[in-house]
Amino acid sequence: MLNIEIDGKPLQVEPGTTVFEAARSAGIYIPHFCYHKKLSIAANCRMCLVQVEKAPKPMPACATVVTEGMKVFTHSPLAAKAQRDVMEFLLINHPLDCPICDQGGECQLQDLAVGYGGSHARFQEEKRVVTNKDLGPLVATDMTRCINCTRCVRFTQEIAGYMELGQAYRGDRAEIMPFLGKTLDSELSGNVIDLCPVGALTSKPFRFAARTWELSRRKSISPHDGLGSNLVVQVLHDKVKRVLPLENEAINECWLSDKERFSYEALNGEERLTRPMVKQGGQWREVDWNVALDYASHALRDIARDHGADALGALVSPHATLEEMALTAKLMRGLGSDNIDFRLRQSDFSLDGQRSGTPWLGMRIAELGALDRVLVVGSFLRKDHPLIAQRLRQSAKKGAQVSLLHSADDELFIKLFAKAIAAPAQLPALFAEVVKAVAELKNAPLDAGFEKVGAGETARSIAASLVSGTNVGILLGNFAQQHPQAATLHRLAQQLAGLLGAKFGFLGEAANSVGGYVAGTAPRQGGLNAARLVAEPRRAYLLLGVEPELDCADGAAALAALRQAASVIVLSPFKSQAALDYADCLLPVAPFTETSGSFVNTEGRAQSFYAVCKPLGETRPAWKVLRVLGNLLELAGFEHESSEQVRDEVLGGKPEFVAGLDNAVTPGTFDFIAASPGLQRIADVPIYFADPLVRRAPSLQSTHDAVAPTARMNAATLTKLGLTAGEKVKVGAGGAACHLVAELDAGVPDDCVRIAAAHASTVAVGPLFGTLTLERA
Amino acid sequence: MLSEATLQKIDREIAKYPAEQKQSAVMAALRLAQQEKGWLAPETIAFVARYLGMAEMAVYEVATFYNMYDLAPVGKYKITVCTNLPCALSGGVHAADYLKQKLGIDFNETTPDGKFTLKEGECMGACGDAPVMLVNNVHMRCFMTPEEIDRLLAECE
Amino acid sequence: MAILDSINPTLTAGWHRPDVRDLARDTGWRLKDYEARGGYQALKKLFAEKMTPEQVIAEVKTSVLRGRGGAGFPTGLKWSFMPKNAAGEKYIVCNTDEGEPGTFKDRDIMRLDPHAVIEGMIIAGYAMGAQRGYNYIHGEIFELYQRFEEALEEARAAGYLGRNILGSGFDFELFAHHGWGAYICGEETALLESIEGKKGQPRYKPPFPANVGLYGCPTTINNTESLASIPYIIRHGGQAFLDLGKPNNGGTKLFSVSGHVNKPGNYEVPLGTPFAKLLEMAGGMRGGRKLKAVIPGGSSAPVLPADIIMDCTLDYDSIAKAGSMLGSGAVIVMDETVCMVKALERLSWFYYEESCGQCTPCREGTGWLYKMIHRIEHGQGRAEDLDLLDDVAKNIMGRTICALGDAAALPVISFVKHFRDEFAYHIEHKRCLVPPEVQRAGSTFHTRLMAGATC
């Protein structure tokens, strides 16, 4: 510990601390622009100049490391003058257009100019003008306001992992820009808006929507991936105008993915369902709530009575709240049916009944950063889990060895130690190679089934890396969880973790992928799981926030099942054309911003939130709708007065982390003999197709990540099929077919075709996994 | 995109640096690319980025930071005249004015026939030989009296 | 070709003085010529006498060789900062990015004596335990970059570079890297960034290159002339070098004399030589006109009026006492025909043009300074401008990452200080104090005047 003094305050700080950090820890504010705690130190803005005893010149607090006995003065005449002078330089070329600037009211420059700026302008020359840049649909520019702090540039390099922005030219001609003709395409791009201390980079969707001081700020939780980012939702007149990160070092740090930041646009979109609707004689009618609820309860009761409760099925979105999930499960079970599931894209359910507890990340999110060896299996990591990918990116930079086993060689912008890419059917065998190589290195015995496995070179080098670690993590991604041999992958991970003394777990696909289990939303007494609910059509379906054609493992089959049903009751914030077609009752329920509820994130953290605005139109919170349905059906246990009561009932109070998290499963046999299965499909769920909310966010839908799916193959596969890139192809699975454009993608393994799921144009392709036929259209 | 000969030269530059520091060859690679193509078009810059495993923007930063890279087409002969003070004291500005007059163009302009481009340069480290000018970035010409300038222009085919 | 003349030469002894402008016809720079004049003897001596790295550094310290790149920092002391027994690579970097207006000495060294630089770098590598070196060569002297590559080939072929040099067991590899038009890359950390394939934006120090330099490894950066002086020091001893100059200012130094003298060129003289002597060697004032002012150390050094400079001797201490800097030894001589406003306008343009753009005061301030001086020069000055110029310049000074901020400010402060009347006259009368016919008389600087423009 070093003894220093700042503004007369004695302090003890760790060696290596900067003056800026030391001052901050003592509650002393030093003005700054380029400094950001998550970015490298640039020391270029010079705003943080302070006086250091014995130093002849003022020193930048952000870059000056404390030394024993150092005396710092942050407000002495010397320091104050230096800061004032720098402010004058910053302002000479800055347009004074605060009244029309979107940053107005939350501009660091504006705030500091009040405190440090001079009263009259000594600069009489013409001001510099900088042309604006097209950064794509999310980030608007007003580059004349830029102060060249380079925070955004450092963000793209260091946090997002690819230098999409740079500072071109030099001197006062320096301009922040993307490469010629390029836009800002990172899935984390919106963070540059928060980082920009002035109004040079602002939110395009939010542009001129409101003045910041008119907005009320309310806390919420992101409803998208399993991370559970903490949000500040900004609301005006009961409309969400903007979403910002709420800093939480344990979860999202100070970041948000673009999905989390911009999906709010869907909340005010055209497709919002605002009144209950019932279809009678093929005609849709808007009805009052009591009519609709009456209709729904009768439909469910009548079908259960006439055909048995087993004729009912419920599909629940993994993005639904814990309370909604729990009440749906209770309702179904009250009616006598265990046919309920939220694991919509899963295809292997053979572990049901063999788990010791709720599958989860296997560690806390914050612990990811401490792993020195990481094996990621079956994950479109960067797009499925942008902020977890970001954490691993930082770890890799600090020396952690991150390896990947997967079926697509997408650019992760993570310095990988090694990667092995194989067709989906070969993925378990590939994983087994790593397990075998580790067992050999450890001289440990393996279960039956490994005899025929021979570890290749990559598997051996990954094994060597894993064995050399002291804090090893194995992470199974969405793809591994959706895989037809998910149970095998799970058991392999368990075996590997056992051999290494490592942690293993699942990257939660959705906001409540853990919560679904906790809420009892999966079959408990032998009911039908999500796959069977589709494969074995029911007479009646209850859908909570689900668009089965896009959200299920086999959208085509799901659509067929719904179309043949006698009754489909949909609780959703949206009315889609598909639902209007297959459903007979639409109940407008609140999206996450209009209801209270809880999400249990991938690390098992239960996070409750309140509504940030009033429900739109006649929308009602789903938990209330379900409670009334329960009452109408005269089921026991539907007396809740608040969502908190539902939560307390499920969680036994308000724990920080839910109980029963456990990835252990009973051991089983392994069979890795992959048949030669023809042309295999690789289905990614693109980041902006993944859930009903993002699908309807217009700005996100105009990004590069939301382009329509193609049939992507490597050159060898194209040649084998006699195709050239750009050609139209007909992709068939079973009877149906769809037309796509063939595209070259060197990252796809041989004899595979990558076709994105969760998009209307590819529903007909059918299941996420399996074989396809493909021919020139 | 770039000729085999240029790529070989770039490879020779890459070999000067530690294996994991290919990026160090970017200045030479851009110079060689410019030499082959005449100027650095965006696709040329993107090619160099791919070749060296760099972000396109990182290469663009370099291409825009250093003055001798041409980001727009220039004449067959680019003549850069040093007009900095030490040179100016010995006729640097005079030489530039003479050239402007002879070619009928100003700084940063190209003659209509596409033969000559004139640029104003900063100190070339040859102030004792003023007036000094650089032809196509690589050939320095010294003591450029009007007669010498005439000779230079005559030599340029 | 620039003129070379010297008193007690160390660097230029045996240089083949070219009388041709065509580089291709230069002779005397090849390995055999260098060896013929005693080249690589220092290296051989060092190995023969089994000098330890510590002994080499001690010799350099004794010589009081002060860095010839501008700052005048003692080279031996700098070398001693390199971590001893550190694992991993260490680097020696030679700074031949000579771009400081007025300076053209390194170009002659590279032209006429490239092997001296190579030998100096090998010795430096040996002294600091570095096995790799780069010479960063100003882009504008590309022909000399090519010549240096040739010289490197010669040295490799002769076994002076590579593995187990001259059977000593010492390995050293050396490569050339060129700049491409950025003055700032002369600043040592910008230079390192540039070698790393980035734009040349200086790094904040600390950490200093001796700890975190090229590719994050310990690195020492020296000027070409500094390194070229090393062979003499090792061959003849540090004391002999020191004795050539004066205490605290060891050796001879190359002075680049430009501007209004009869024989502009490089002159090697002992530190401590009177300025008047140098002026005389350079053939005296052109056309016999009166000396008005001198910038004694490259354009970044404060200007000194004639009466002050005539009393100075050429060494770090004397020039500093007079209120300027010896800098790189670039002596820019201006006679009475010079308009000081116009001269400053050109220099301010240079710093504005060359600011790398990262620090707020330099990025914004250099443009502000230039615009004001430009206005004054063009008859749009305001009474308050002179104080404002001084103030803006002082607000840049000491507030930036690298010394370019100071370099941009010092000319402004010194020009306004010493020639305030001339600036004030411009503002008040919207024309120059130096009458047009005087400006026209000798200088070729003011040709625009001939076309009728005002100054």
Ligand SMILES: Cc1cc2nc3c(=O)[nH]c(=O)nc-3n(C[C@H](O)[C@H](O)[C@H](O)COP(=O)(O)O)c2cc1C
């Ligand atoms: C703006 C700026 C430009 C510089 N230009 C040069 C240069 O062209 N050549 C040089 O040797 N040093 C230059 N320097 C000084 C170098 O940073 C460094 O101090 C020097 O190369 C060290 O070598 P020395 O100790 O042998 O003098 C420059 C410094 C600054 C701030």
Ligand code: SF4
């Ligand atoms: S002082 Fe100027 S040149 Fe130096 S680092 Fe700062 S902006 Fe760049």
Ligand code: FES
């Ligand atoms: S915050 Fe320290 S220089 Fe910008």
